[in-house]
Amino acid sequence: MNSDLNVGLIGYGTVGKGVVKILEKNKSIAFRKSGVSIKVKSICDLNPIDRAELYVKNYMDVIKDPSIDIIVELIGGYEPARTVITEALKNGKNVVTANKAVLAKYWDEIFSLAQAKKRMVYFEASVGGVIPVIQGLNEGLAGNEIKKIKGILNGTTNFILSKMTNESMSYADALANAQKAGFAEANPTSDVKGFDTANKLAILSSIAWGSWIKVNDIRVKGIDQLDVEDVKITSDFGYVFKLIGSAIKTDKGLDLWVEPCLVDHHHFFANVHNEYNAIMITGDACDDVVFYGKGAGQLPAAAAVVSDIIDLSKYVSNGTAGLVQNVIYSKNKNIKFLSHGESKSDYYLRFTVVDKPGVLSKISGILGSYGVSIASLYQNDRNQDKKVSIIITTHRALSEHIETALKEIDKLSITKAKTVKIRIED
Numbered sequence: 001m002n003s004d005l006n007v008g009l010i011g012y013g014t015v016g017k018g019v020v021k022i023l024e025k026n027k028s029i030a031f032r033k034s035g036v037s038i039k040v041k042s043i044c045d046l047n048p049i050d051r052a053e054l055y056v057k058n059y060m061d062v063i064k065d066p067s068i069d070i071i072v073e074l075i076g077g078y079e080p081a082r083t084v085i086t087e088a089l090k091n092g093k094n095v096v097t098a099n100k101a102v103l104a105k106y107w108d109e110i111f112s113l114a115q116a117k118k119r120m121v122y123f124e125a126s127v128g129g130v131i132p133v134i135q136g137l138n139e140g141l142a143g144n145e146i147k148k149i150k151g152i153l154n155g156t157t158n159f160i161l162s163k164m165t166n167e168s169m170s171y172a173d174a175l176a177n178a179q180k181a182g183f184a185e186a187n188p189t190s191d192v193k194g195f196d197t198a199n200k201l202a203i204l205s206s207i208a209w210g211s212w213i214k215v216n217d218i219r220v221k222g223i224d225q226l227d228v229e230d231v232k233i234t235s236d237f238g239y240v241f242k243l244i245g246s247a248i249k250t251d252k253g254l255d256l257w258v259e260p261c262l263v264d265h266h267h268f269f270a271n272v273h274n275e276y277n278a279i280m281i282t283g284d285a286c287d288d289v290v291f292y293g294k295g296a297g298q299l300p301a302a303a304a305v306v307s308d309i310i311d312l313s314k315y316v317s318n319g320t321a322g323l324v325q326n327v328i329y330s331k332n333k334n335i336k337f338l339s340h341g342e343s344k345s346d347y348y349l350r351f352t353v354v355d356k357p358g359v360l361s362k363i364s365g366i367l368g369s370y371g372v373s374i375a376s377l378y379q380n381d382r383n384q385d386k387k388v389s390i391i392i393t394t395h396r397a398l399s400e401h402i403e404t405a406l407k408e409i410d411k412l413s414i415t416k417a418k419t420v421k422i423r424i425e426d
């Protein structure tokens with residue numbers, strides 16, 4: 001058993017700096033938990049860093065260093081991050097990464113390689129920041145058949161939606177604040193368009209159902225198209241907007257989507273604010289289990305990376321890392337997926353129509369003809385013969401029925417703008 005363990009850090013941005021800080025500050029705790037003295041031996045970054053004595057310019061020099069046991073990849077993005085991970089495995093290193101994009105896209109390549117090389121890839125920080133949801137799902141809930149995963153999985157969008165709702169901040173100001181606080185990705189498009197949430201949902205689903213679930217299997221809609229008018233109206237109704245990633249096992253297949261949804265202000269998710277994330281996992285035996293905590297930010301993300309390093313260190317130091325894999329999945333599992341039209345939900349619909357007699361009966365008639373049942377109806381203005389908003393909430397309806405009905409309604413001469421359609425989560 002080795003008493004020293006050397007880490008090579010590749011990518012020294014916000015999270016990388018946090019990892020070094022925590023490993024130094026909590027050195028004795030890390031030693032007590034792992035039984036080894038964990039040391040950052042080298043740090044590689046594009047530019048020279050404040051720790052000149054540890055700086056290495058070329059990542060292959062870190063990967064090839066025989067004294068380094070664990071490579072920590074914190075570059076983000078696809079390349080060279082993917083090459084760093086695969087080269088590290090090929091060179092006999094174990095890997096810790098926070099890179100949800102690379103994991104979601106190259107799941108099969110990375111874990112096949114890890115298995116072939118008898119090495120391990122740890123990735124707790126890839127989903128939910130500091131929340132131990134990977135370990136919780138993979139180990140803590142291992143004895144369950146997973147029925148459902150639902151979560152607020154992106155700190156940046158949750159921060160933006162919280163600020164817009166609670167502080168009437170504009171979308172642009174809220175996004176700028178999230179970037180300043182270090183929550184957002186280098187390119188925040190991936191946050192606001194929902195792809196970051198989709199990557200995380202793909203990772204959780206791949207663990208839950210033992211087969212590689214791809215981002216392409218997930219229907220994704222971001223928060224960038226949200227209209228402030230809907231934020232205002234729905235808040236008066238007691239609803240809150242949340243970007244939700246959802247994976248539900250149905251009899252017909254997995255229903256996977258990422259969408260901004262409305263949740264009642266009493267709902268657990270409604271009280272998850274700012275950069276906090278929450279994930280609810282439902283299993284056949286355990287029922288609902290909720291994971292909650294800071295999903296973005298330097299120290300929360302770095303704390304998850306450090307916990308991976310500590311756990312992995314135990315196996316590396318006694319020579320058992322990779323003998324058994326942490327990610328077990330089947331390549332040939334025939335997973336079926338629910339089509340968009342087969343997905344069911346309650347809906348909020350906002351129609352922009354002329355304000356004259358007979359309009360409501362036309363709308364409700366078309367909805368009724370597709371079997372869509374109305375739960376509530378509201379018109380907030382009187383603007384005779386001109387445009388007004390009519391809000392309808394529906395009982396549970398098939399997405400296909402809602403969409404066909406809306407197509408028909410949007411073609412009517414009484415309709416003055418495309419109807420807004422938002423899921424209401426229960």
Ligand code: HSE
Pocket residue numbers: 126128129153154155156157183184185191196295296297
């Ligand atoms: N950009 C991500 C977020 C960081 O906002 O949640 C953590 O993955």
